[in-house]
Each structure stands twice: as structure tokens, then as C-alpha cells.
Amino acid sequence: MDLLLEKPLDSLSKEVVFTITGSKSESNRLLILKALYPELEIVNLSNSDDTIHMQEALMSQKNHVDIGHAGTAMRFLTAYYASKKGLVTITGSQRMQQRPIAVLVDALRSIGAKIEYVNEEGYPPLKIEGGHINDTAVKLDASVSSQYITALMLIAPSLENGLKIELIGKLTSRPYIEMTVRHLQSIGVTVNWSQIDISVEKDDKSPSELISISSLNSTSQKSLTVESDWSSAGYWYSWVALQDTGYQLTLQHYFKESVQGDSKLSEYYEAFGVQTSFDNNQLILTKRSEKVAQRIVINLVNEPDQAQTIFATCLALGVDAHLTGLHTLRIKETDRIAALKDVGSRFRESVIETTQDTITLTCIPLEQHAEPVVIDTFDDHRMAMAFAPVACRTSLLIKDAGVVTKSYPQFWNDLKRVNVNITEI
Incomplete structure (x- = not known):
């Protein structure tokens, strides 16, 4: 057209x-958290294609997922599938298959994840055998994309002992990391962030113990409004x-x-x-x-x-x-x-x-x-x-x-x- x-x-x-x-950046973060904490309610969710692809992928029972052009979905879901038991192949549009993802894949592999490239090395599609992450510390180039860091942060509370992310190089798109920190904190996850690393603790709280912060305009203890x-x-x-x-x-x-x-x-x-x-x-x-x-x-x-x-x-x-x-x-x-x-x-x-x-x-x-x-x-x-x-x-x-x-x-x-x-x- x-x-x-x-x-x-x-x-x-x-x-x-x-x-x-609603913001697709916030929506896609909260959808991953909702997948980990099903009792979480999200108000004013984005109706963008990216968020729709994310929702469909998280609800799908198939072992082949196509997220189209949705870059955040590709990065966040790669880490999510690596953390959950099961076998999934994730792919996207032709352009998505040209967008590099090696930095994130290498980081996940270094902590035990089993991920294979289906076609070209360093690019989607990816074949992911989830449930094998066993380490508690990872190094990541912080200068390439904040989405790689966020992808790891979002799954960290569900890992056996949380995760410490050592940041190599100059951090890019810092406000997007701050957004992720705030959303994790809003549901009671402890995050410690220094100039050189980010530590996200394992979440031992139940979803009913969700807390709120005023900047997220929470409407109840288990409901967050997407700006x-x-x-x-x-x-x-x-x-x-x-x-x-x-x-x-x-x-x-x-x-x-x-x-x-x-x-x-x-x-x-x-x-x-x-x-x-x-x-x-x-x-x-x-x-x-x-x-x-x-x-x-x-x-x-x-x-x-x-x-x-x-x-x-x-x-x-x-x-x-x-x-x-x-x-x-x-x-x-x-x-x-x-x-x-x-x-x-x-x-x-x-x-x-x-x-x-x-x-x-x-x-x-x-x-x-x-x-x-x-x-x-x-x-x-x-x-x-x-x-x-x-x-x-x-x-x-x-x-x-x-x-x-x-x-x-x-x-x-x-x-x-x-x-x-x-x-x-």
C-alpha cells in the first residue's frame, strides 16, 4: 500500500x-515477566505488530516460532526459550535473518545454553534446546545493543541462582536498561547495578507478593499500566x-x-x-x-x-x-x-x-x-x-x-x- x-x-x-x-518496549518486557509470573496483569498493552508477535509466540504450543520483523521479540525470546525446557526453532522475516544475534547467543552459550544456527552463523533462525543454563555469571559486550542485556536480565530471576552480567565496553541505550531495572523492581526482584556489572537475584517471592512503584502507575499489587x-x-x-x-x-x-x-x-x-x-x-x-x-x-x-x-x-x-x-x-x-x-x-x-x-x-x-x-x-x-x-x-x-x-x-x-x-x- x-x-x-x-x-x-x-x-x-x-x-x-x-x-x-502502549509502549512496545515496556509491553514486550512485561510479557516476558508475565510468562514467568502468570498472575501479573498488564493494562494498556501495545497493539503493535511487535507485541502481537510476542504474545503469539509465548502462547504458542508449536516448536517453530516466526516473529516477523519484531527485533525485541527475537532477542527476548531467544533468552526466554533458552531458560525454559523444550525444543524451539525461532525465525523471522528476511531482514530479521540479516540482523546479527551472535553477541547474545555467545553469552547464553557461555552459561550453558544449547543454541544452534540453522543457516548462517551469527544470524537467525535459531534452534534452541532450553533448560540447560547452569552458570551464574556472564560477560557481554554492552556497546552493541541494550536488548541483549535486557534479554538476560528478564530471565535472571527464574534461574537457579540468579545472574551476574559483567558489562564489557561502553553501555549503549542506557535508558532501556533503566526501564528493565524498574520493571523488575516493580515486581519485587532485587537488582544491583554498578558501572561494570548488573546482578539480578533469583526471585523467591510468589506472584501475589508483587509490589508497585508510582512511576509505573500500578492499579493494584498485581497490575501494571503500560505508559x-x-x-x-x-x-x-x-x-x-x-x-x-x-x-x-x-x-x-x-x-x-x-x-x-x-x-x-x-x-x-x-x-x-x-x-x-x-x-x-x-x-x-x-x-x-x-x-x-x-x-x-x-x-x-x-x-x-x-x-x-x-x-x-x-x-x-x-x-x-x-x-x-x-x-x-x-x-x-x-x-x-x-x-x-x-x-x-x-x-x-x-x-x-x-x-x-x-x-x-x-x-x-x-x-x-x-x-x-x-x-x-x-x-x-x-x-x-x-x-x-x-x-x-x-x-x-x-x-x-x-x-x-x-x-x-x-x-x-x-x-x-x-x-x-x-x-x-
């Missing part, structure tokens, strides 16, 4: 309120940044004290004139000023999923940008750095330079193009949604627009509510 996006014909005269699905997805909120920050002064938009189910690293958006978008406020777990975005920064320099090592969104905002506003800390983007749904350079170069008067982990953008304000600018998505949901707000300035043709279901299934319907004219091609 390809979609033509055309500039809104008029401005909205009333405030817009959206309810975005709406801050990564998805980024597209609306971008949208508001491109509007006139006074424009306001409200997003439901966001907490001022968030466990999600992408809540840093509230600081980053001040440079684009967007003010953030909260009212009873509502996130209110207001365009306060037409004045924007001439150039921004941001290290996104802790919020890499916002790189595409911030890049597209800068492109639309004519703001020069130097984004760093992006090494994990090379192994996402696509090589996101290469994809941004490709698609970004299709807009007028922009110069884009890249390295292994940086993007530098030099541009002038975007003008209306005679023909729609083609946005190839490369099987990447964030390519579609990050560029969509640019329809405020020029028409876009979003290729394979259905990819948004991976994280934000109702995105195109929400975009229609702000008067973007959307036509299926």
Missing part, C-alpha cells in the same frame, strides 16, 4: 486529543514543531516521571519551539515560538529511535543538524543511516554527510515541490512516520505505508484527524 500525503487545506480550530498505543509509547509521540512533536504559534495537541496516558528514555523529546524539541506540559497523565504539546535553532547538535546514543524523526524535523524547518551516537541504527529494520541519506537527499538544497555513527545535515528551508517527494520505507516503520509530518510543507508519496503496524497501527487515521489529505495509490 502506497499513500499520497498532501498538505492540510486548513488549520484545526480546536484542540486535538490522541490516544497512542503510551514515547517513541510514537516523537512524530507528533515533529508535527507541532511545523505548525504556527499557538497550535496545541494532547496525547493520552503519558507520565511526567517516565521510564522511557525517549521522554527526552520534551527537552530536544524546545529547540524547535515546542513546549511540553502535563495534566492528569496527559501530554500537552504547544507551539510557543516561531523562532527555532539555526543548528542543533545532539548525541542520541540513549534515544536512537528518535534520529529519523529529528532529522526530518530539521529538514522541514531548514535547521542544520549534527546527530551522533547512532551506531545501532546500522542494524535496525534497515540501515537507517543509509536510508536517511538516500531519502533526505531527495529534498531540495540539502547536503547530507554520514559516518558509521553520525549524520550531518546542511539545508535551507523546504519549499513546495512540483511533484510528491517519494519516501521509500525499506521495511522500516519509522521511515514512514518520521517523514510523514513533512506533508505540512510539501506532498509526499509514502511507499509500503502499511509498515506502520509494527509499532503504531492507527497512525494514518490519526494523521487524517489533523487534516492531512491521504489517498491510497
Whole structure:
């Protein structure tokens, strides 16, 4: 499905309120914990493809599991299946079979797990014979992906003597580890985290002894509410940044004290004139000023999923940008750095330079193009949604627009509510 996006014909005269699905990062962590603690109840679970694949896999009685494009599901389930008795083969989409997983597999093997590569060494599919983890300490390269660390942390309470994870190298995406720590602590698991290691103790508590922490907005001792997805909120920050002064938009189910690293958006978008406020777990975005920064320099090592969104905002506003800390983007749904350079170069008067982990953008304000600018998505949901707000300035043709279901299934319907004219091609 390809979609033509055309500039809104008029401005909205009333405030817009959206309810975005629960965070898939939180949802997928809590689903693993629910598999270990069945009495745990989850409220506002994500309806994204990634979370649906995770749920289906955990409920399946088959010994062959296909998780599609769901990267978190691949990493978390690899560790989960290794910790549980049984024989399972886990696979995914063609792109998933190109995404490396050797760091996690090597770590699991070092503590006794029996895992074989079905095809190419270092990549899914994986054949896992679970129930053989017998060691209590593991070393892991912390610079590649925080999801590998989280995968080990989530299963640690169910292991015979817990697990100590020694972190080698500089930790990447630290807020995602903090999220995992908070969720484990919320159900009474003891976690000790130093600069060089993370120790997760065996959980001897029963599920009925679950505790809560206020930042998770627990509704009872055994119920945790998933906050709406801050990564998805980024597209609306971008949208508001491109509007006139006074424009306001409200997003439901966001907490001022968030466990999600992408809540840093509230600081980053001040440079684009967007003010953030909260009212009873509502996130209110207001365009306060037409004045924007001439150039921004941001290290996104802790919020890499916002790189595409911030890049597209800068492109639309004519703001020069130097984004760093992006090494994990090379192994996402696509090589996101290469994809941004490709698609970004299709807009007028922009110069884009890249390295292994940086993007530098030099541009002038975007003008209306005679023909729609083609946005190839490369099987990447964030390519579609990050560029969509640019329809405020020029028409876009979003290729394979259905990819948004991976994280934000109702995105195109929400975009229609702000008067973007959307036509299926």
C-alpha cells in the first residue's frame, strides 16, 4: 500500500486529543515477566505488530516460532526459550535473518545454553534446546545493543541462582536498561547495578507478593499500566514543531516521571519551539515560538529511535543538524543511516554527510515541490512516520505505508484527524 500525503487545506480550530498505543518496549518486557509470573496483569498493552508477535509466540504450543520483523521479540525470546525446557526453532522475516544475534547467543552459550544456527552463523533462525543454563555469571559486550542485556536480565530471576552480567565496553541505550531495572523492581526482584556489572537475584517471592512503584502507575499489587509509547509521540512533536504559534495537541496516558528514555523529546524539541506540559497523565504539546535553532547538535546514543524523526524535523524547518551516537541504527529494520541519506537527499538544497555513527545535515528551508517527494520505507516503520509530518510543507508519496503496524497501527487515521489529505495509490 502506497499513500499520497498532501498538505492540510486548513488549520484545526480546536484542540486535538490522541490516544497512542502502549509502549512496545515496556509491553514486550512485561510479557516476558508475565510468562514467568502468570498472575501479573498488564493494562494498556501495545497493539503493535511487535507485541502481537510476542504474545503469539509465548502462547504458542508449536516448536517453530516466526516473529516477523519484531527485533525485541527475537532477542527476548531467544533468552526466554533458552531458560525454559523444550525444543524451539525461532525465525523471522528476511531482514530479521540479516540482523546479527551472535553477541547474545555467545553469552547464553557461555552459561550453558544449547543454541544452534540453522543457516548462517551469527544470524537467525535459531534452534534452541532450553533448560540447560547452569552458570551464574556472564560477560557481554554492552556497546552493541541494550536488548541483549535486557534479554538476560528478564530471565535472571527464574534461574537457579540468579545472574551476574559483567558489562564489557561502553553501555549503549542506557535508558532501556533503566526501564528493565524498574520493571523488575516493580515486581519485587532485587537488582544491583554498578558501572561494570548488573546482578539480578533469583526471585523467591510468589506472584501475589508483587509490589508497585508510582512511576509505573500500578492499579493494584498485581497490575501494571503500560505508559503510551514515547517513541510514537516523537512524530507528533515533529508535527507541532511545523505548525504556527499557538497550535496545541494532547496525547493520552503519558507520565511526567517516565521510564522511557525517549521522554527526552520534551527537552530536544524546545529547540524547535515546542513546549511540553502535563495534566492528569496527559501530554500537552504547544507551539510557543516561531523562532527555532539555526543548528542543533545532539548525541542520541540513549534515544536512537528518535534520529529519523529529528532529522526530518530539521529538514522541514531548514535547521542544520549534527546527530551522533547512532551506531545501532546500522542494524535496525534497515540501515537507517543509509536510508536517511538516500531519502533526505531527495529534498531540495540539502547536503547530507554520514559516518558509521553520525549524520550531518546542511539545508535551507523546504519549499513546495512540483511533484510528491517519494519516501521509500525499506521495511522500516519509522521511515514512514518520521517523514510523514513533512506533508505540512510539501506532498509526499509514502511507499509500503502499511509498515506502520509494527509499532503504531492507527497512525494514518490519526494523521487524517489533523487534516492531512491521504489517498491510497
